[in-house]
Amino acid sequence: MPETTLDLSLDGPALTARLVDFPSVSGQEKELADAIESALRTLPHLTVDRHGNNVVARTDLGRAERVVLAGHIDTVPIADNVPSRLDENGVLWGCGTSDMKSGVAVQLRIAATVPEPNRDLTFVFYDNEEVAAHLNGLGHIAEAHPDWLAGDFAVLLEGSDAEVEGGCQGTLRVFLRTEGERAHSARGWMGSNAIHGAAPILARLAAYEPRRPVIDGLEYHEGLNAVRIEGGVANNVIPDACTVVVNFRYAPDRTAEEALAHVHEVFADCGVAEFVVDDHSGAAMPGLSHPAAQAFMAAVGGTARPKFGWTDVSRFGSLGVPAVNYGPGDPLFAHKRDEHVAVERITHCEERLRSWLTA
Numbered sequence: 395m396p397e398t399t400l401d402l403s404l405d406g407p408a409l410t411a412r413l414v415d416f417p418s419v420s421g422q423e424k425e426l427a428d429a430i431e432s433a434l435r436t437l438p439h440l441t442v443d444r445h446g447n448n449v450v451a452r453t454d455l456g457r458a459e460r461v462v463l464a465g466h467i468d469t470v471p472i473a474d475n476v477p478s479r480l481d482e483n484g485v486l487w488g489c490g491t492s493d494m495k496s497g498v499a500v501q502l503r504i505a506a507t508v509p510e511p512n513r514d515l516t517f518v519f520y521d522n523e524e525v526a527a528h529l530n531g532l533g534h535i536a537e538a539h540p541d542w543l544a545g546d547f548a549v550l551l552e553g554s555d556a557e558v559e560g561g562c563q564g565t566l567r568v569f570l571r572t573e574g575e576r577a578h579s580a581r582g583w584m585g586s587n588a589i590h591g592a593a594p595i596l597a598r599l600a601a602y603e604p605r606r607p608v609i610d611g612l613e614y615h616e617g618l619n620a621v622r623i624e625g626g627v628a629n630n631v632i633p634d635a636c637t638v639v640v641n642f643r644y645a646p647d648r649t650a651e652e653a654l655a656h657v658h659e660v661f662a663d664c665g666v667a668e669f670v671v672d673d674h675s676g677a678a679m680p681g682l683s684h685p686a687a688q689a690f691m692a693a694v695g696g697t698a699r700p701k702f703g704w705t706d707v708s709r710f711g712s713l714g715v716p717a718v719n720y721g722p723g724d725p726l727f728a729h730k731r732d733e734h735v736a737v738e739r740i741t742h743c744e745e746r747l748r749s750w751l752t753a
C-alpha cells in the first residue's frame with residue numbers, strides 16, 4: 395500500500411524523491427494536496443487554507459514585508475519514469491523532478507524549518523498548471539481569494555536552473571483581416587484582391603524595429619511577427635478575404651492596454667478591415683528594485699536574466715505583486731522522459747532561500 399503522508403523532516407532531495415513517487419498528473423492532485431495540507435497543519439506557526447486542490451499556508455508575524463513562495467503540484471503524464479531513481483552522480487531522475495517537485499520540496503522545507511522568518515511568508519501549492527489556462531489553480535485562487543496571494547514580492551519555484559529569471563513578457567495575438575471583392579481571375583480588374591491588400595501589413599511587420607528596453611537592469615526583447623497567413627478561395631478566383639495572424643511579445647513596461655493600443659497604432663493605416671484579439675496574457679514586472687527583491691538577489695547571488703516566455707509570474711503581476719522564477723529544476727529537461735535534477739541544485743536553492751529569509 396502506498397504511503398499517503400509526507401515527512402517534512404526529510405532533506406530536500408529525499409523529499410523531492412518522495413514527491414515524485416507520489417504521482418499527481420494534472421487533474422489527479424487530490425491525494426498529494428491532502429498530504430501537503432495535513433503535513434502543513436502539523437506546523438503551529440502556519441495558518442492553512444484550502445480551495446479545491448490548492449493549499450495556501452501563511453505565517454502571520456506582523457513583519458514589514460510579505461513574500462509569496464509558489465509552486466504547482468501537478469506534472470505532465472508519467473512516461474515510465476516513476477518511481478524516482480537516484481544515480482551515483484547525485485542526479486535524481488523521474489517525472490516532476492525538474493518541473494517542479496524539487497521546487498515544491500524546497501517550499502515545504504522552508505515552511506517546516508523556518509518558523510520565524512524575517513518576512514512574513516505565504517506558501518502556495520496549486521494544481522493544473524500543465525493543462526489549459528482556465529483550469530490553473532493559481533488563477534482559481536486569484537479569483538476566489540485574491541487576499542491569499544497578497545504580498546510584496548513573489549518567487550515561483552519553477553525550474554530555472556537556480557538562476558533568477560525576472561518578470562515575464564506579455565503575449566498578444568491578433569487577427570488582421572483585409573477585404574476585397576471576388577472576381578474571375580481572367581478578369582481580375584473586375585474585383586479587388588484581399589491578399590494584395592495584406593501587403594501593407596506585411597511591409598509594416600518586415601520594417602518593424604522591436605524595442606529592447608532595460609527594466610530593473612534586465613534587457614527584454616520585444617517581437618512583432620506574422621505567425622500565420624490565410625487567404626484565397628480557388629486558383630481562378632480573386633480572393634475577397636485574407637487574414638494575417640500577428641503575435642506581439644512585449645516587455646513588462648507596457649500594460650496589456652498599452653500593448654493593444656500599440657498594435658492598433660502600428661497597423662492604423664494598413665487597410666485592415668477587421669481587427670480581432672484572439673488571445674492576450676499580460677506581462678509581469680521583475681520588481682527587482684523592490685527592497686525584498688534586492689535582498690533576495692543579494693542572498694541568492696548570480697545575475698538575473700529576463701524571462702521571454704509567458705509564465706505564471708504574470709498572474710502575480712496582474713495582482714500587483716512583482717515576481718521572479720527561481721527554482722532548482724533544469725527547464726531544458728521539463729516534460730521529458732529523461733527528466734532529472736541535480737541533488738546539489740535542490741540543496742543550493744533551499745540554502746539560498748533560507749539565508750534570505752533568516753538573515
Ligand SMILES: [Zn+2]
Nearest residue numbers: 493494523552
Ligand atoms: Zn512547471
